[in-house]
Amino acid sequence: MAELLKVDNVSMIFGGLRAVSNFSMHIDQGELIGLIGPNGAGKTTAFNMLTGVYNPSEGEITFDGKRINGKKPYQVTAIGIARTFQNIRLFSELSVLDNVKIAFNMHVKYTLAEAELRIGRYYNEEKEITEKAIELLKIFKLDGLKDEEAKNLPYGEQRRLEIARALATGPKLLLLDEPAAGMNPQETHELMEMIRWIRKEFNLTILLIEHDMSLVMGVCERIYVLEYGCCIANGTPDQIKHNKRVIEAYLGEEVS
Amino acid sequence: MNNLKKQDLKILCVCGVIFAIFQVLLYFEFIDPYWEANIILILINIILSVSLNLINGYTGQFSIGHAGFMAVGAYVGAIMTVKLELPFVVSLLAGTVSAGFLGFLIGIPTLRLNGDYLAIATLGLGEIIRICILNIEYVGGASGFMGIPRITNFPWAFWIAIFIIFFIKNFKNSSAGRACLAIRENEIAAETMGIDTTKYKILAFTIGAGFAGTAGCLFSHYYYIAHPASFTFMRSFDILTMVVLGGLGSMSGAITGAIVLTGISAVLADYPEWRMVIYSVTLIVLMLNRPQGIFGSKELSRKMFKFGKLGGKIHGGTAES
Numbered sequence: 382m383a384e385l386l387k388v389d390n391v392s393m394i395f396g397g398l399r400a401v402s403n404f405s406m407h408i409d410q411g412e413l414i415g416l417i418g419p420n421g422a423g424k425t426t427a428f429n430m431l432t433g434v435y436n437p438s439e440g441e442i443t444f445d446g447k448r449i450n451g452k453k454p455y456q457v458t459a460i461g462i463a464r465t466f467q468n469i470r471l472f473s474e475l476s477v478l479d480n481v482k483i484a485f486n487m488h489v490k491y492t493l494a495e496a497e498l499r500i501g502r503y504y505n506e507e508k509e510i511t512e513k514a515i516e517l518l519k520i521f522k523l524d525g526l527k528d529e530e531a532k533n534l535p536y537g538e539q540r541r542l543e544i545a546r547a548l549a550t551g552p553k554l555l556l557l558d559e560p561a562a563g564m565n566p567q568e569t570h571e572l573m574e575m576i577r578w579i580r581k582e583f584n585l586t587i588l589l590i591e592h593d594m595s596l597v598m599g600v601c602e603r604i605y606v607l608e609y610g611c612c613i614a615n616g617t618p619d620q621i622k623h624n625k626r627v628i629e630a631y632l633g634e635e636v637s
Numbered sequence: 638m639n640n641l642k643k644q645d646l647k648i649l650c651v652c653g654v655i656f657a658i659f660q661v662l663l664y665f666e667f668i669d670p671y672w673e674a675n676i677i678l679i680l681i682n683i684i685l686s687v688s689l690n691l692i693n694g695y696t697g698q699f700s701i702g703h704a705g706f707m708a709v710g711a712y713v714g715a716i717m718t719v720k721l722e723l724p725f726v727v728s729l730l731a732g733t734v735s736a737g738f739l740g741f742l743i744g745i746p747t748l749r750l751n752g753d754y755l756a757i758a759t760l761g762l763g764e765i766i767r768i769c770i771l772n773i774e775y776v777g778g779a780s781g782f783m784g785i786p787r788i789t790n791f792p793w794a795f796w797i798a799i800f801i802i803f804f805i806k807n808f809k810n811s812s813a814g815r816a817c818l819a820i821r822e823n824e825i826a827a828e829t830m831g832i833d834t835t836k837y838k839i840l841a842f843t844i845g846a847g848f849a850g851t852a853g854c855l856f857s858h859y860y861y862i863a864h865p866a867s868f869t870f871m872r873s874f875d876i877l878t879m880v881v882l883g884g885l886g887s888m889s890g891a892i893t894g895a896i897v898l899t900g901i902s903a904v905l906a907d908y909p910e911w912r913m914v915i916y917s918v919t920l921i922v923l924m925l926n927r928p929q930g931i932f933g934s935k936e937l938s939r940k941m942f943k944f945g946k947l948g949g950k951i952h953g954g955t956a957e958s
């Protein structure tokens with residue numbers, strides 16, 4: 382399969398701290414990959430480098446054949462990487478619908494003049510964006526809440542809204558940072574089903590950070606394990622489950 | 638979507654009626670010249686507050702130098718009219734474009750940075766503009782630019798204010814406007830959703846500064862004179878107060894703030910010592926009871942009356958829902 386993302390010996394240095402150190406990874410088109418590791422291992426930092434929030438101190442990131450380190454987040458989004466945040470970052474005072482509509486911004490073709498004069502493509506495109514946004518909300522069972530302010534949603538729904546919003550940018554690669562954090566087992570189970578489903582439906586490649594081991598094992602095809610910024614193992618869930626270093630360093634206990 | 642158009646037409650009709658009523662009242666001199674002057678000042682202040690609201694309220698950038706852009710519009714407009722003897726429309730356009738262009742130039746370096754840089758830069762800029770004007774003899778220096786004909790009247794001020802309100806309203810309801818709101822809400826998330834945040838911040842700032850220039854041009858063509866003392870930090874602060882009082886991020890709020898504060902000043906003009914007292918007490922009471930401003934970030938709408946959220950204390954205005 383075609384290689385979509387290649388991370389080559391990337392490091393992120395904050396002062397004296399190597400938050401991520403010589404990290405390499407490759408993801409093929411259509412894979413569902415897990416990124417795990419204890420708190421503070423550098424998982425979110427890795428995401429921040431992939432999305433242009435941080436510029437890697439060393440190394441190179443190639444996406445879809447293009448070098449992306451040094452690009453700004455909006456440029457990275459434009460070439461097809463979308464993400465959610467571990468600490469939810471919704472547009473909290475805006476409606477659920479507007480949260481998603483904003484993510485269609487890149488695809489809007491009408492000019493400011495057309496919007497001001499309310500002519501030309503303005504009405505049609507606005508209508509189209511609204512319809513598409515509602516369709517996405519439906520997938521995440523949020524369409525009933527579309528006029529609610531995002532900050533008023535329960536936690537689990539906020540996380541789902543973040544995924545809907547990320548999908549609206551039309552990504553090839555979707556990065557999910559602890560999407561199940563704070564959810565109960567029932568919600569988590571539904572979320573994982575949903576992730577599988579959107580992956581097929583939208584033809585996505587997904588990289589998932591998760592804390593809950595059993596969950597990652599259940600859904601991911603390959604897993605990378607970080608510890609203190611270093612990648613200590615990668616492989617299939619079975620390989621990871623039986624990897625001595627992972628068991629010692631990360632789990633300190635047997636994985637069931 | 639066609640509902641939007643219908644609603645716009647309705648609002649325009651209401652505006653037309655309001656305009657006709659005032660025009661008749663003015664024609665038969667039911668409104669005396671003192672209040673006529675204040676109505677025009679209210680309209681100019683509405684332009685200033687809604688344009689500042691675009692920057693501070695919608696885009697979440699903290700600009701406190703609006704008087705500086707107003708001064709640019711006032712003087713450039715006056716030069717066009719007096720020195721170059723061009724028609725008023727040209728003066729208005731020149732005042733708007735030059736203030737907007739200055740906003741654009743200032744925005745490029747400062748809006749890249751996060752945080753308080755813009756506040757400091759705009760504060761400084763306002764003063765720099767004023768001091769530059771003080772020292773330019775061509776525009777009258779410290780004694781002001783005199784001999785500007787009074788061209789601004791109620792119809793000019795009214796329809797330009799309506800135009801600008803609609804311009805900013807339509808901006809807010811476009812993808813560019815949503816981008817600005819997203820920047821206010823969460824800049825990192827906005828950028829991650831594919832929004833070039835610097836570009837939209839500069840766009841909003843340029844438009845806001847430009848309309849402050851329009852207001853300045855109307856201002857100098859009403860008072861016969863453009864004087865550096867009219868464009869001090871105090872005026873910037875007044876405009877900011879109108880926006881905050883009405884509710885940062887609410888067009889209805891910015892309009893209401895301009896009406897209420899200009900109105901209070903006008904009523905208390907004979908008691909200048911009381912003016913500041915009442916002004917401050919109003920602000921303190923409001924900040925204690927409604928720290929988010931009269932409207933919060935909401936707009937005036939029928940829904941609002943149904944739930945009686947404001948207890949019907951709303952002053953008229955041409956707001957959208």
Ligand SMILES: Nc1ncnc2c1ncn2[C@@H]1O[C@H](COP(=O)(O)OP(=O)(O)O)[C@@H](O)[C@H]1O
Nearest residue numbers: 395398400418419420421422423424425426427
């Ligand atoms: N902007 C930053 N400046 C300094 N240190 C940071 C910054 N971001 C993250 N770190 C540090 O990098 C390490 C990895 O953090 P993070 O990537 O958030 O871990 P994880 O997501 O795996 O829990 C932590 O020690 C954290 O304190």
Ligand SMILES: [Mg+2]
Nearest residue numbers: 424425426467
């Ligand atoms: Mg993290």
